[in-house]
Amino acid sequence: MSKNIFALAEALKKREISSFELTAACIEEIEANDEGIGAYLTVCKEVALEEAKRSDFRRAEGNALGLLDGIPFSLKDNFCVEGIATTCGSRILEGYIPPYTATAVKKLFDAGAVLIGKTNMDEFGMGSFTENSAYKVTKNPINTEYSAGGSSGGSAASVASGTAVFSVGSDTGGSVRQPASFCGIVGLKPTYGRISRYGLTAFASSLDTVGVMAGSATECGLLLSCMSGKDEKDATSISQASFSAKNEGLEGLRVAIPRELFELPMSDSVKAAMEKTVTAFESLGVSVDIISVPSLALSAECYYIISSCEASSNLARFDGVRYGRRATGCKNLDELYKKSRTEGFGTEVKRRIMLGTLALSAGYYDDYYGRAQAVRKRISSDLSSVFENYPVLLMPTALSEAPRLLEDRVLSKVYSDDICTLPASLCGIPAISLPCGTAKNGLPVGIQLVANRLREDLLISVASAIEEDINE
Numbered sequence: 189m190s191k192n193i194f195a196l197a198e199a200l201k202k203r204e205i206s207s208f209e210l211t212a213a214c215i216e217e218i219e220a221n222d223e224g225i226g227a228y229l230t231v232c233k234e235v236a237l238e239e240a241k242r243s244d245f246r247r248a249e250g251n252a253l254g255l256l257d258g259i260p261f262s263l264k265d266n267f268c269v270e271g272i273a274t275t276c277g278s279r280i281l282e283g284y285i286p287p288y289t290a291t292a293v294k295k296l297f298d299a300g301a302v303l304i305g306k307t308n309m310d311e312f313g314m315g316s317f318t319e320n321s322a323y324k325v326t327k328n329p330i331n332t333e334y335s336a337g338g339s340s341g342g343s344a345a346s347v348a349s350g351t352a353v354f355s356v357g358s359d360t361g362g363s364v365r366q367p368a369s370f371c372g373i374v375g376l377k378p379t380y381g382r383i384s385r386y387g388l389t390a391f392a393s394s395l396d397t398v399g400v401m402a403g404s405a406t407e408c409g410l411l412l413s414c415m416s417g418k419d420e421k422d423a424t425s426i427s428q429a430s431f432s433a434k435n436e437g438l439e440g441l442r443v444a445i446p447r448e449l450f451e452l453p454m455s456d457s458v459k460a461a462m463e464k465t466v467t468a469f470e471s472l473g474v475s476v477d478i479i480s481v482p483s484l485a486l487s488a489e490c491y492y493i494i495s496s497c498e499a500s501s502n503l504a505r506f507d508g509v510r511y512g513r514r515a516t517g518c519k520n521l522d523e524l525y526k527k528s529r530t531e532g533f534g535t536e537v538k539r540r541i542m543l544g545t546l547a548l549s550a551g552y553y554d555d556y557y558g559r560a561q562a563v564r565k566r567i568s569s570d571l572s573s574v575f576e577n578y579p580v581l582l583m584p585t586a587l588s589e590a591p592r593l594l595e596d597r598v599l600s601k602v603y604s605d606d607i608c609t610l611p612a613s614l615c616g617i618p619a620i621s622l623p624c625g626t627a628k629n630g631l632p633v634g635i636q637l638v639a640n641r642l643r644e645d646l647l648i649s650v651a652s653a654i655e656e657d658i659n660e
């Protein structure tokens with residue numbers, strides 16, 4: 189059966205299937221096959237089946253809530269849900285049960301969507317392959333010898349394996365878009381502030397966004413309209429946040445490819461995907477130009493300084509006293525902090541905390557944090573000027589298809605390989621990754637469209653116009 193939200197909503201409406209049957213089928217599939225994939229950290233079997241029954245009951249009474257009523261979804265494990273364990277992929281949060289629910293998730297609950305499980309992730313969102321989780325590694329469902337991407341690798345794998353109809357992840361520097369491209373699904377990172385971050389565990393607060401993953405751009409648009417909007421509990425949520433999809437024609441549209449990303453060493457399959465997308469645009473009468481935005485080349489350095497600085501401050505709250513796991517046998521408070529953090533955090537998280545602490549310390553602050561902020565402003569103003577002529581940018585999502593799991597990696601390359609997703613993160617602008625065929629080894633390849641602040645409407649209508657063509 190198709191796992192498209194609109195098709196399922198129709199089937200639910202016509203009573204061809206019940207939410208209970210749909211949810212039970214997803215859970216059976218998880219129980220049968222997820223051990224070999226590792227998408228989930230928690231499966232909410234009882235609660236999910238209960239909620240599904242409630243949805244069926246509402247429908248039977250003629251009170252169905254809308255298109256999402258009864259649709260099963262998965263959620264990255266850095267979102268708080270009242271009464272359900274939230275680990276952020278970290279030992280330090282082992283045993284933590286949040287007393288409240290994230291706003292974005294509450295909105296989905298209010299629309300009747302059924303949470304089936306919490307998904308695996310790189311610890312606190314730091315990583316690109318879901319290999320930095322303290323609990324397990326997530327494999328790519330298309331070929332389990334390969335990575336599902338990260339940090340929302342569990343979310344992408346859950347949708348790609350058909351155990352969830354859609355998933356909610358977080359995207360700080362590409363963590364929704366890159367795993368979406370590795371797993372052959374659509375991933376949308378909205379404008380910063382469009383969806384409330386309340387209840388999403390902070391990694392880098394000025395970059396964190398709530399993103400969605402599904403089978404098509406239109407489904408992502410539907411999810412965005414459900415979850416977006418000003419939230420009193422998140423001071424950075426924006427007042428024009430509510431989203432509703434409009435279908436804009438492509439007439440007169442101009443698309444640009446930034447040379448700085450196009451000339452990076454890309455795999456043949458990514459090059460082919462870019463070319464295929466250009467051809468698709470041209471056949472719809474949209475011209476594609478190559479332009480130059482030199483500051484984009486600095487995105488990775490800029491992002492890794494700013495995000496590590498913010499992480500070092502945000503993660504100070506995990507001290508063994510307030511949340512989750514506490515070290516035992518400590519003689520005093522200092523030792524309790526030290527031991528809890530030493531035992532609780534993994535290597536990558538410790539590295540980022542140290543990097544951020546160094547970059548923020550007196551004597552280094554201006555050289556690192558100050559300069560990174562200046563570069564961030566520069567990238568933002570350069571892209572604003574580009575949008576005056578070209579409302580949509582076309583970029584790769586990643587420089588290659590998924591790599592093999594757990595292979596030796598050079599850290600500086602892992603960081604710099606994020607370059608294609610980082611500009612949109614640094615500028616707080618929306619971006620969507622679309623599947624665009626497969627590489628020779630059968631793994632999916634993605635391309636990315638980026639638009640100006642609050643232009644998700646444009647992004648989604650352009651994406652819908654080309655997505656079928658480019659994924660043939």
Ligand code: GLN
Nearest residue numbers: 313314315360361362363
């Ligand atoms: N690869 C990025 C990082 O490790 C992904 C961050 C994210 O979007 N959570 O920081």
